Amino acid sequence: MYTKEEILNGQVLLIDKPLTWSSFQAVNKLKYVLKNRLDLPKKFKIGHAGTLDPLATGLLIVCTGKFTKRIPELMGQAKEYTGTIHIGSTTPSYDLETQINAVFPTEHITESLIHETVKQFIGEIDQKPPVFSAIKKDGKRLYEHARAGEEVEIEARKTTVHEFEITRIALPEIDFRVTCSKGTYIRSLAHDFGLSLQSGAHLTALRRTKIGDYSVENAVTPEAFDKLIPRNEK
Structure with a gap:
């Protein structure tokens, strides 16, 4: 479960991208959930650290807030x-x-x-x-x-x-x-x-x-992530 302050300060979110979803779709799903549940600013920072093709599944790292600065570093890892x-x-x-x-x-x-x-x-x-x-x-x-x-x-x-x-x-x-x-x-x-x-x-x-050191074993699907966010927090 995440709070508004945690997301704005910066988080590394581990997502298990489903088959046929684009990376853009997965990030948009998280963005929609976070913005509407936590009353976040319309343009809060969020982005992924490396695209996965729609026909691939697995680990997609999504960063928020100040942690978006880590995206180049994460993309460079094995x-x-x-x-x-x-x-x-x-x-x-x-x-x-x-x-x-x-x-x-x-x-x-x-x-x-x-x-x-x-x-x-x-x-x-x-x-x-x-x-x-x-x-x-x-x-x-x-x-x-x-x-x-x-x-x-x-x-x-x-x-x-x-x-x-x-x-x-x-x-x-x-x-x-x-x-x-x-x-x-x-x-x-x-x-x-x-x-x-x-x-x-x-x-x-x-x-x-x-x-890098991040594993899909610790990731959640976009649908499961939806359930981690409390509703209507102000």
Whole structure:
């Protein structure tokens, strides 16, 4: 339970973002609840420390008040994800946002090949962001170019994968756990992993489990957060 003074002074709120919700929607839900329950100023400070795609679930850190100054620091911390990669087909978005556009052989893929291939992605790697991403190019988001059918050249970026663990193999599905630096696209990791297996792949599930020392185990859904705020406090 939070009070008006606590929210205005600054809080770090841990939210478990539901599937299909945008990060913006989750923050807006909290903003609406806090403003109306606690009689907060219309423009009180609130923001999240790192976007999660609508098709991903898990930890979203939301800061209020003076703690919004910590957002850049929090965004820079290492992140942990779990998820599922589907081997043998690709999509333009590298996940389930778009339909399958190509299929590839998988008969040659063995458990030993999978575990050996993982090693290529640990450490500092070059990675191209997905064409369906919010990065700006020529004044437009990449996904805007993609949806308009425009081809753009995307430059590779340096990123670091600290851990890449395979937790289940049931082809065509592979479950994983990854810890990585800021700016790592797990969709691109899944896509590149498929290429390295001499096949194709796309992401079918993704959950952010940690940001720095913060864990989704201590987070609540937006609906559960609603119940933590006392009504009509003046």
